[in-house]
Amino acid sequence: MRVAPRGAVLGWLLPIGAAALGLAVLAVGLAGLGYDAPSALAALWRGAFGSWYAITSATLVRAVPLVIVGLGIAVAFRGGALNIGAEGQFYAGAIGATWVALLLGSWPPLVGVPVVLLAGAIAGALWAAPAVLLKLRFGVLEVISTLLLSFVAEALVSWIVQGPLQEPSGIYPQSAPIPAALRLPTLPGTRLHAGFGLALLLAVVAWAIFVRTRWGFWLRAVGEAPRAAAVSGRIPVDRVIGAALLWSGGLAGLAGAIEVSGVTYALYQNLSPGYGFTAIAVALLARLNPLGVIASGLVFGALEAGASGMQRDAQVPSVAVYVVQAVIIVVVLVAVSRARSARTLAAT
């Protein structure tokens, strides 16, 4: 998957241009359908940046899962493994974290919180594991297997919140709240939690791994020229692809754990408004560069936050921002394919 940066000017202009074009398409479309486009865009802006609270508690809070899942997507795509089932791995992580948190009870936070987050990451990696097995052992496209596993995960969450982990009264389809000691600390007066710092840290670590380590070099080699990597005889292609998918799932699962321990404090059926899919656009807009994922995660966090504002204040359904996301993906794709993106499928 070759969408790595090529040239500094293009590197900056392209994302900004893509996002602007996406918003323009949204405005024209809404106007065409008879909505008041200027006031819809104004509501979008207010929802994302209208106040200190909107910035910290809406935009930044929503950016956290997008950055972390986006990093996971970047890892997989860099290695040529198209993990488009991060949504399912996110839910698996949320399930694992909730389950462990309810088991631990009131462990001291210093030990308990890392254990909960680790449980989420492991659950996410486990959810990606069948896709690894199916790809390497049976040649099944990871695109299809990760997606199918997503639907299984969504059904699983639905059962868990109405079955084994349902809150004690048995009325609502959600889990019991996790112990206060295991919740992430928040910035006073806002809903911004410590997961934000963790997301930034992870991005820097991922960047360092990509650029500075042998594994990062292998990953890029396998992603850009799998056949060359294989015939070189020095790169364990299968292991690199497998590890990329597992790390990708682990990051998505970690994001699910952070969402539970930092935002919702309980497991719900519709915990994710499609973070796993939006993160694909996040990673692509950043052209799979981990540091860029921070910036594009913030852009999409603002879009998601603004979409809620738009639905509240201008009665425009929040799904409308999917159009913006799609335009961004298409613009980046077409621009990159001009520099010729040729990728081979492992199955063929």
Next chain:
Amino acid sequence: MDPLSGFLAASVRIATPLLWAATGELVAERAGVINLSIEGAMLAGCLGAALGAAHGGPWVGVAAGAAAGLLVAVGFAAVAVIGRSDQIIAGTALTLASIGVTGVIYRQAFGSAGAGLDLPTLGAVEVPGLHRVPILGPALFAQPALTYLGLAAVPLIWWLLFRTRFGLRLRATGEGAAAAHATGVRVIRTQVIAVLLSGLFAGVAGATLVLAQVGTFAERMTAGRGFIAIAIVVLGRWRSLGVLLGALLFGGTTALQFAFQAMGLAVPYQFFLMLPYLVALVALAGVVGRVRAPAGLARTIEVG
């Protein structure tokens, strides 16, 4: 109706939209294009069918659904085939766009609540005499017209792919675009036609879902059926008859849900929701190693 013939009839009914979508996808993949946007095209087909049927009756709905699916395919062909972009990511983008656009248009057309939309539907057409055949009668001879048309499309598409000059060129494009191009096949045009046909069929699949099964529209109502259809093409080993059998397998696993509920089994319904996806994963593992995909599948064409 006895339980067995009820189960078989439900299987065929549920299989029909999958059969339409997978048969269209078969054509695209034989031409070397993996079209993930059929999930979006199917959703657009659902909304098109709902709008069309609300204004002009069920058959206008079918036509509008097909047209809406075609429209999504036009976008996909422009980006992935003519624009020579990564097919898988382009398909994901077009599906995202379809979710957004259908959501906005739906709420605009049917109100923000959107509940209680009651559409005219296509009733079952009983084949005189035959529909009374025990066990298989209701499954095969008392179905909506779109089921019969879908079954008729299977041999038609087989004939198109394997017995016509166009089909030969199409398959040549899918196996090796450079070689096909060298022999004079207009590879880009061939892929565009194949993609448009897959979008059209996905649109009809959406119309079937709305007009012959559910009778209403809901946001994201396709719930991954387009992706299931892609799995069915792999399961069916890229052949028409295999696709038909794969679609019936899915129809059957989904219909099991109702059969078990009727038998009073106390298994949570979510496990039946998972079943078709799990069956797909297991079946893919069993089938893929022993067949060969079109050699040029998902590869961007560099010539033409």
